[in-house]
Amino acid sequence: MELIGVVFGGRSPEHDISILTGLQAVRALSSKKVPVVPIYWSKQGEFYLIDSQAEAKDFANGLPPKASPIYLRLGSEPGFYQGASGLLSKSKRVDVDIVVNCCHGGPGEDGTLQGIFDQANISYTGPTARAAALGMDKLSFGSLMKDLGVPVLxxxxxxxxxxxxxxxxxxxxxxxxxxxxxxxxxxxxxxxxxxxxxxxxxxxxxxxxxxxRADLFDLQLAVRSFPELTLSPLERPMKRGTAGEILSYKDKYIAGEGMATAPRELPAKVSHEVEKKVSEIVHKVASVIGVRSVFRVDFLASEGDELYLNEVNTIPGSLSHYLWIEPKLSFGDQLMIYLEEAKSSPSTYSTTAGADGTVLRSASSVASKLA
CATH class of the missing domain: 3.30.1490.20 (ATP-grasp fold, A domain)
Incomplete structure (x- = not known):
């Protein structure tokens, strides 16, 4: 059976939330009898193999017990390796077939890690490098959606x-x-x-x-891309009674297991017209930026049925597994879908077609081009 890596952590403000998502994914895959390797990406940018039974508290002060360093190699034999990284040193390849990317924010979600995996020929779940970069850039994404006629603030x-x-x-x-x-x-x-x-x-x-706009409230839903585009029910996240004008980081993540235990109205009580608008916008977003695995699409709405697209979250907290309630789908079953997509739909395609040396052979000297 294939060996699945789950990567979590990373050099991001959302490092801790990523650990929660990663540990949930490890448990969910283990419950499906899938061989899984937890890979922790530290705040210093180093990779470690972690015990599959590790708990969140084990990471509170740094590396958990039994953490074993590994490194990522590019070149002719790319992949994760365990052992010394020197050219003449012996090392053992960690034969991970596919990686589940649970890294929220920063280089784990902005296309950086995706680009590295592409160069290392490692299949992974989640957005492509291009979709990740666009989804993370609020200015570029908002401008593109506005140009496409999508209602945005x-x-x-x-x-x-x-x-x-x-x-x-x-x-x-x-x-x-x-x-x-x-x-x-x-x-x-x-x-x-x-x-x-x-x-x-x-x-x-x-x-x-x-x-x-104090009159606007949050609405969001998950979007799955495989085997066909599928939308979850709409959710209306709720505050925990904290002071402040917006749904805060504390409302979403503190005192629970991430977004999975945050207060919410699910399904959200909205009009049929709002549901229809949401579906139309989501399908347009998906066709333009290319949903892969699961995205969360966030909206702002008013009691008067105003609706604005806010942003996309290409690697949402807890991978939004709690939103799939109609029909109910376990986190493990969801991950199996994302893994199947990663196997069948490569994240990138590269070719050197056209780079046959013709231009180089006919070129004049470099010195002459600088004159």
Whole structure:
């Protein structure tokens, strides 16, 4: 039987949530009698094999017990290896057939890790490098959706040179490349928004701003791409009674097992018209950016049936397994679907066709091209 790797962690603000998702995936696959190898990606960027019975608390202070270092090799014999990494040193290949990517945010979700896996010829679940990069970039994604006629709130880039905004405050300020509610601020004016750029570490590598609408609430659903595009019921996430204007990181993740235990209305009580609009938008998003495995698509809605696409989450917390209730589908069964898709649908295709040396043979000297 194939050996499945589950990669989790990573150099991301969502490192801890990724550990929860990864450990859930390990348990779910083990319950299906699938040989599984947990692979922990540390905050320092190093990979480790982990005991399959590890618990979340084992990672609270760093590496869990019995962690064994491995490394990822590119080149003629790519893959994960255990042992010394020197050219003359002996090492043992970790024969992982497919990797389940449970890395939220940062390089695990923005296309970086996907690109490495592509170069290492490692099959994986989740978005392709291209879809991951687009989904993580709130400014680019929002602009593309607007151009396609999808209803979105106005969104603008925010940096130290921003002098005006095309809409009135108050504003919601978000990390441009963030994958969760971390780093989101609600501010009254542009001056305060710009002050947050240096004070909020999550905004330092890019920020976007949009009008803050207190009358809008969150709606979201999961989208599965294989064997055909399938939508879960709509969910309305709820706050835990915390103060604040937005659904916070605490509302989503603290005091539970990630999003799976966060309070929610599921299915959400919305009109048939809203459900229809959601379906139309989701199908358009899927056709443009290419859903793979499972995405979560997030909306903002009003009691008056206004609806705006907010963002996509290409590797959602707990892989949104809790949303598949009609019909009920276990997390293990969902993962088996994603693994089957990873086997049958390669994430990338590369070719050197055309690079036959003709241009090089006919080229003049390099020195002459610099003259």
């Amino acid at each position: 106005q969104r603008a880039n925010l940096d130290s040179t921003t002098e005006t905004l095309p809409f009135e405050g108050p504003y919601i300020v978000k990390p441009r490349y963030g994958g969760s509610s971390l780093g989101i601020d609600v501010v009254e004016d542009l001056a305060t928004a710009k002050m947050r750029l240096s004070a909020n570490v999550h905004l330092r590598y890019g920020a976007v701003v949009e009008p803050y």
